[in-house]
Each structure stands twice: as C-alpha cells, then as structure tokens.
Amino acid sequence: MSAPLTPPPPPHEHSARDAWQPPSDGPAAVPFQDSGSTGHPGGWYGQDGPGPGMRTELREAAVTALATALAGVLLGVLWWWLAPRVPLVGDVVGDDWVVYFKDSEGEQAVGVDGTFSLLATGFGALCALVAFLLRRRGGVPLVVALAFGGLLGSLLAWRIGVWLGPAQDVIAQARSVGKGVTFDAPLKLSAKGALLVWPFAVLVAHLGLTGLFGPRDPDPAPGPYAPDAAKA
Numbered sequence: 001m002s003a004p005l006t007p008p009p010p011p012h013e014h015s016a017r018d019a020w021q022p023p024s025d026g027p028a029a030v031p032f033q034d035s036g037s038t039g040h041p042g043g044w045y046g047q048d049g050p051g052p053g054m055r056t057e058l059r060e061a062a063v064t065a066l067a068t069a070l071a072g073v074l075l076g077v078l079w080w081w082l083a084p085r086v087p088l089v090g091d092v093v094g095d096d097w098v099v100y101f102k103d104s105e106g107e108q109a110v111g112v113d114g115t116f117s118l119l120a121t122g123f124g125a126l127c128a129l130v131a132f133l134l135r136r137r138g139g140v141p142l143v144v145a146l147a148f149g150g151l152l153g154s155l156l157a158w159r160i161g162v163w164l165g166p167a168q169d170v171i172a173q174a175r176s177v178g179k180g181v182t183f184d185a186p187l188k189l190s191a192k193g194a195l196l197v198w199p200f201a202v203l204v205a206h207l208g209l210t211g212l213f214g215p216r217d218p219d220p221a222p223g224p225y226a227p228d229a230a231k232a
Contacts, residue, residue, distance in 0.1 A: 057139055058141055064145040072152065075119055075198075080161040083112045084111040086101070089181070089183075090173075090179060090180070090181070097174050099174050102182055113190055117197045120157075121201045123198055124198045127149070128201075146202045148199075154196070154198045
C-alpha cells in the first residue's frame with residue numbers, strides 16, 4: 001500500500017482571514033431577550049415584566065365577584081333600617097277591606113328608592129376603592145367581576161330588605177291592626193333601575209381611580225440602531 005502524496009494540514013491551523021472580526025464602528029448586536037426570560041425582568045424595553053396569567057386573573061375575578069355580591073347583605077340591612085316608612089291605613093267598604101295611603105301626597109315612597117340608590121352608590125365606590133388598592137393592575141376580568149358582583153349584590157340587597165321589612169299582605173295587616181289604624185307598608189323598590197346604580201358606580205369609580213392613580217406604562221427605550229437626535 002502506498003502512502004498519500006500530500007501530507008494532511010496540521011491540526012488547528014486556520015488562516016487569520018477566517019477569524020470573524022466585529023465591525024469597526026456601530027454598536028455590537030445585542031441578542032433579543034424576551035420579557036419572560038430568566039434575565040432582566042424588564043426585557044428589551046425595560047417593562048415591568050408579565051402580569052399574572054389568565055388563570056390567576058380569572059380566579060381573582062371570581063373571588064372579587066363573590067365578595068362584592070356578599071356585600072349586598074349589608075346593603076339590604078342598611079336599606080331596611082334607613083329607608084323611610086310609608087304609612088297605610090285600612091278601612092272596610094261593605095264586606096271588603098280596602099287599604100289607602102295615609103298621606104296621599106307624601107314622598108316616602110320616593111325616599112325608599114332614593115335611599116337604596118344612595119347606598120348603592122356608596123357601596124360601588126367603596127368596592128372600587130378596595131379592588132384598586134388590592135390589585136392596581138386592573139384588567140378586563142376584574143372590571144367585569146366588579147360590575148357583575150355589583151348587580152348580584154343589588155339583587156340580594158333588594159330581596160333581603162323586602163324580607164326584613166313589613167309583611168307583603170297588607171290586607172292581613174289592616175285586619176290585624178284594625179280599622180283606621182296606621183301601619184307600615186311593605187318595603188318596595190318601585191324604580192327597578194336602582195338595581196343598576198351599584199354596577200354603574202363601581203365602574204365609574206374604578207375607571208377614575210385607575211386613570212388618576214394607576215401604574216403608568218414606561219416610555220419605550222430607543223432601539224439599538226436608532227439614529228442620534230443630534231445628527232437628525
């Protein structure tokens with residue numbers, strides 16, 4: 001067997017021209033770093049990092065909606081306690097009992113709806129403040145949970161107030177107290193639109209708090225190849 005005519009090149013022998021040289025001028029390329037990587041939490045643009053995942057946001061939204069709705073129990077008790085009483089009086093016409101308003105020009109019935117609306121406004125603002133202090137990031141699930149919880153809370157407060165108030169059978173009450181004796185009318189919400197006061201108030205309050213005191217998005221840093229403003 002004959003030996004090769006040309007010997008192999010010595011190992012690790014490379015020409016100087018094969019070595020890569022960085023460019024003489026201009027910044028060196030910086031590898032892109034995602035904001036969710038393990039490096040700098042701000043990523044390329046120095047952001048605050050990714051927020052909670054969708055599953056976490058949905059869980060927090062569910063808790064927020066439940067807590068907001070349960071606050072309706074307190075609203076119902078306060079409404080029953082603070083709402084003005086509507087006086088009624090019973091009379092016998094023939095063989096039948098008839099119930100009349102003792103003061104036909106009184107504004108107690110309007111005051112009942114007004115009391116519910118004022119309390120619902122206060123509860124909406126309070127729930128928005130608590131939610132903002134606990135989670136300043138906000139987010140669509142949180143806002144939807146506040147509005148939905150406020151609606152459920154209003155419905156719960158309405159039913160609890162009616163349940164705590166006088167009995168609904170006014171004829172039976174008139175018979176029990178006697179003819180011409182004044183008694184309180186059942187607690188009733190005449191304007192059903194008052195049920196929407198809480199959801200509307202919590203949305204407006206939360207939007208205002210987020211707009212005034214919420215975290216601001218940082219200005220994006222200029223890219224690595226952005227032209228110098230002085231040379232423009």
